[in-house]
Amino acid sequence: MSLMTRERPLVDWEWLRGELDAHGCAVLEGLLDPRACAALAAGYDAEEGFRSRVVMARHGFGRGEYRYFAYPLPEPVAALRRALYPPLAAVANRWAVALGQPERFPEEHADYLALCHRAGQTRPTPLLLRYDAGDYNCLHQDLYGELVFPLQVAVLLSQPGEDFTGGEFVLTEQRPRMQSRAEVVPLRQGDAVVFPVNQRPVRGTRGLYRVTMRHGVSRLRGGRRHTLGIIFHDAR
Numbered sequence: 061m062s063l064m065t066r067e068r069p070l071v072d073w074e075w076l077r078g079e080l081d082a083h084g085c086a087v088l089e090g091l092l093d094p095r096a097c098a099a100l101a102a103g104y105d106a107e108e109g110f111r112s113r114v115v116m117a118r119h120g121f122g123r124g125e126y127r128y129f130a131y132p133l134p135e136p137v138a139a140l141r142r143a144l145y146p147p148l149a150a151v152a153n154r155w156a157v158a159l160g161q162p163e164r165f166p167e168e169h170a171d172y173l174a175l176c177h178r179a180g181q182t183r184p185t186p187l188l189l190r191y192d193a194g195d196y197n198c199l200h201q202d203l204y205g206e207l208v209f210p211l212q213v214a215v216l217l218s219q220p221g222e223d224f225t226g227g228e229f230v231l232t233e234q235r236p237r238m239q240s241r242a243e244v245v246p247l248r249q250g251d252a253v254v255f256p257v258n259q260r261p262v263r264g265t266r267g268l269y270r271v272t273m274r275h276g277v278s279r280l281r282g283g284r285r286h287t288l289g290i291i292f293h294d295a296r
């Protein structure tokens with residue numbers, strides 16, 4: 061999949077960088093078309109292609125379930141992971157400099173994965189999530205080892221209002237010695253939200269400071285909601 065057509069870039073990376081710096085998150089509208097969304101969501105029930113299934117209530121993660129894809133990832137998922145990584149790595153590197161962190165991220169995802177694999181993080185992290193009425197996802201961070209790529213993406217595969225109600229994507233930002241700030245991200249089917257895994261730099265009146273981010277999903281009031289999660293580091 062190419063995120064750039066000759067006529068029009070599918071993603072305005074300049075704009076995205078500005079949104080991420082200013083607000084910590086950004087929405088890529090219509091990243092997947094409804095057919096691609098439906099095909100991915102229907103794949104949730106496939107017998108093969110996944111390495112594990114997690115029932116959230118069993119772990120205190122919330123209510124609902126998810127499945128981690130196995131390698132090789134389905135082509136649309138692999139293509140998205142590959143295509144979204146380079147521009148996000150540029151943001152990640154700027155953030156690392158701003159936060160005074162020593163790590164730098166290679167330009168290509170294959171090279172970053174090689175680092176993960178060398179560090180023993182070899183299991184794929186892209187996942188499909190499924191929520192039914194009453195389900196929710198507690199605020200969390202998707203950390204799976206020492207190596208953390210600081211941005212991740214979630215694509216809403218279902219149509220709000222039609223397939224489900226409630227179930228909003230929520231981000232919280234915990235500021236040092238201050239009260240936390242919440243953000244609800246409105247998404248339509250096929251929209252992707254880009255957000256920080258763990259921390260991000262915020263420009264305050266007295267310089268840069270570091271905030272801790274968490275994400276989750278509010279309770280579904282009805283219907284069924286599927287999401288595709290794209291995390292760029294692999295898991296131990």
Ligand SMILES: O=C(O)CCC(=O)C(=O)O
Nearest residue numbers: 189214229277287289290
């Ligand atoms: O279902 C959602 O919108 C959130 C999914 C999630 O937690 C993730 O992709 O890491």
Ligand SMILES: [Fe+2]
Nearest residue numbers: 200201202275
């Ligand atoms: Fe998550």
